[in-house]
Amino acid sequence: MDAVWVVYGILAFPGVASLISLSKQWKLGAASTLFASFISLILSLYLFFQGNFSTSWFYVDFVSRAMLLVISTTFIMGSFHAYFCMDKMKEFFLKPNYYWLLLNLFALTMYLAVTTPSLGYGWMWLEASTVVSAALIIVERGKSHIESAWRYIIIASTGLGMALLAIIIYGRVSGNLLWIHQSELATGALLVGVLGLLGFGTKVGLFPMHTWLPDAHGTAPSPVSAMLSGALLPSALIVFYRLYGIVWSETLFTITLVFGILTVIVAGTMIISQKKFKRLLAYSSMDVMGIATVGIALTYYSSYAIIYVLIVFGIHALAKSSLFLMAGTLKRRGLEDVDKIRSLIRKSPAMAFTAVVSALTVTGAPPFGMFIGEIGILSVLAKIPHLSWLAFSFLLLGILLSFLGLNYWILKMVFPEEDEDLSLNLKAKDVSVPLLGSFFMLGLTVLIYSWLIWGWSL
Amino acid sequence: MIYYNAIIDFLGVLILIFGFAIIAENFIRTLIRHLQWQSSLLALLILAVGIYKGVYELVILSVLTVLFRGWLIPEILLKDVKKEGIWEHREISTSARHSLVIGIIVVISGFILYAGLYPLLHTWKAAIPFVLILLGLTIIILRKNAIAQISGYIVEENALLYIGVVLAPMGFLLEVGILLDIIGAVLLAVILGSEKEYGPLELEELSG
Incomplete structure (x- = not known):
């Protein structure tokens, strides 16, 4: 099969499913979405093992192929969990069939953002994903949903406005908007990089432009939170990576590094003081x-660093989606505050297993997959020419803070306390997707180790 | 060429003046009218560039700009303001006067910043929209009222399209314009939906 047709397939199935979702029968939309997410995952998996190619519409390299797989993974987890929990959703602000329509469009915009050869269209699909995901945040009725969606659109779109400015200046300097086949930009183009970092960084949730993130992740339905965290944030970062490769400046390297480290430290500090489970997970993202x-x-010094980033994205997509879906199940049973959730191991061993494995994974505990990604990034960081020990120490501090913060809360939720009687009344369908997600995550970890030990070629 | 430059500069100055009017205005109805004028002037500017450069996507963009941002969004907002007595006159809490002073500082700083960009861009034509972007951001940050914030957002959108047509007039901007209009429509839907259920949307702060 020609690889380009596989890409068309990945795009066509959610596209057709979104059209079917226009039907007033929400079950028809749901069924087509489940089918589309399944086929998209199979096609993404097939494409992952194919070579690079480009057309005037698509550029598919290893990074794009890995990102398609990451997006498909969160899409299928989100869709199935959404279907299983549809009866638990609160009153709809939009009609229920629009929920399925928007889920498909959300996946579609992200697929397009990571496969386009044009920075302009990369920006456009990300901005379109803002519109779609904001509508998904307000799909359930509630004032907090509306305020969160408002903050999200205003802050993310304003930030992306900076990114558009960067792209316009880039278009002026280079004569087109393509990021492929470009040599490095001339002196002065650092501005393009900094504006791009600020703009796309807002969508990624980098400090200090992160203020929309905890609200949006905290109030969205949990399948949407999973897709926001597991797929959208990485997609925005990958579009920035394309721009970063063109600007290619040591100053931009330093600025990006500082933003990244500050984000890790601030998030690690905030995790400790969180009261709501979903906001806790948002800060972890x-x-x-x-x-x-x-x-x-670090790709400025070692192009290999992108492999570690993709490992982080892949494992994070599975682990964080599992955690968000689990948090949603608990929230719908009135358990939103972290200090009220107790003794999960007694009430639902499956949920307790998911929580512990996913939290350990997402915080980089050995031997889980994220550990490989984080150690890889730290090892490249240790080799940079200037002040590597300082950057290394601060990054390690941030990682440790989030490790302690998230695992402290998860262990408090999981292990029993005396005289604790918690009735969750869970059914198998409530925990099946997060549990499967954590099993797949363990499987992916084994694959990553196999790749490291036997050097599987991708 | 001389006429073209004169027209672009003249329209640019008018657009900037309306930017100031928007930042200083605390009467919601007048604020929307200023927004309407600014968007219509922008549509004229896009039309002039589109015809002069022969980029016909820009001509379509100018029509869409005047229809959507110059007419539809402001008219819906005005209708909404009439319905909600609370927004008939002033904002509930306003920082408009302080905004004007901050706006002047932002404009001066913007021009100084742009001087640093000149060696890269080789044109002064983008100085006004560059400053206008900063003004739009200032409105969004300083104002609490949702309608004032949406006007800040539209000022920023207008500025981005303006800078796009003077720096890199390509067909891609038509798609950008359509997308930005859709975002404006979604914001509007959020405001109207919120009011219907919970009353006017006043945000205490734009932080987590």
Whole structure:
């Protein structure tokens, strides 16, 4: 099969499913979305093992192929969990069939953002994803949903406005908007890089432009939070990575590194003081994106760093999606505050297993997959020519803070306390997707180790 | 060429003046009218560039700009203001006067910053929209009222399209314009939906 047709397939299935979702029968939309997410995952998996190619519409390299897989993974997890929990959703602000329509469009915009050869269209699809995901945040009725969506659109779109400015200046200087086949930009183009970092960084949730992130992740339905965290933030960072490769400046490297490290430290500090489970997870996502930003910055010194970033994205997509879906299940049973969730191991061993494995993974505990990614990034950081020990120490401090913060809360939720009687009334369908997600994550970890030990060629 | 430059500069100055009017205005109805004028002037500017450079996507963009941002969004907002007595006159809490002073500082700083960009861009034509972007950001940050914030956002959108057409007049900007209009529509839908259920959307702060 020609690889380009596989890409068309990945795009066509959610596209058709979104059209079917226009039907007033929400079950028809749901069924087509489940089918589309499944086929997209299979096609993404097939494409992952194919070679690079480009057309006037697509540029598919190893990074794009890995990102397609990351997006498909969160899409399928989000879709199935959304279907299983549809009866638990609160009153709809939009009609239920629009929920499925928007889920498909959300996946579609991200697929397009990571496969385009044009910075302009990369920006456009990310901005379109803002519109779609904001609508998904307000899909359930509630004032907090509306305020979160408002903050999200205003802050993310304003930030992306800076990125558009960067792209316009780039278009002026280079004569087109393509990022492929470009030599480095002339002197003065550092501005393009800094504006791009600020703009795309807002969408990624880098400090100090992160203020929309905890609200949006905290109030969105949990499948949407999973897709926001596991797929959208990495997609925005990958579009920035394309721009970073063109600007290619040591000053931009330093600025990106500082933003990444500050994000990790701030997120690590904020995690400790969180009261709501989903906001806690949102700050954890911010922490992981900070680490990935450091990895992107380090591609200036070692192109291999992008492999570690992609490992981080892949594992994070599975682990964080599992955690968000689990948090959503608990929230719908009135358990939103971290200090009220107790004794999960007694009430739902499956949920307790998911929580512990996913939290350990997402915080980089050995031997889980994220550990490989984080150690890889730290080892490249240790080799940079100037002040590597300082950057290394601060990044390690941030990673440790988030490790302690998230695992402290998760262990408090999981292990029993005396006289604790918690009735969750969970069914198998409530925990099946997060549990499967954590198993797949363990499987992916084994694959990563196999790749390291036997050097599988991708 | 001389006429073209004169027209672009004249329209640019008018657009900047309306930017100031928007930042200083605390009467919601008048603020929307200023926004309407600014967007219509921008549509004229895009039309002039589109015709002069022969980029016909820009001509379509100018029509869309006047229809959507010059007419539809402001008219819906005005209709909404009439319905909600609370927004008939002034904002509930306003920092408009302080905004004007901060706006002047932002404009001066913007021009100084742009001087640093000149060696890269080799044109002064983008100085006004560059400053206008900063003004739009200032409005969004300083104002709490959702309608004032949406006007800040539209000022920023207008400035981005303006800078796009003077720096890199390509067909891609038409798609950008359509997308930005859709975002404006979604913001509007959020405001109207929120009001219907919970009353006017006043945000205490734009932080987590």
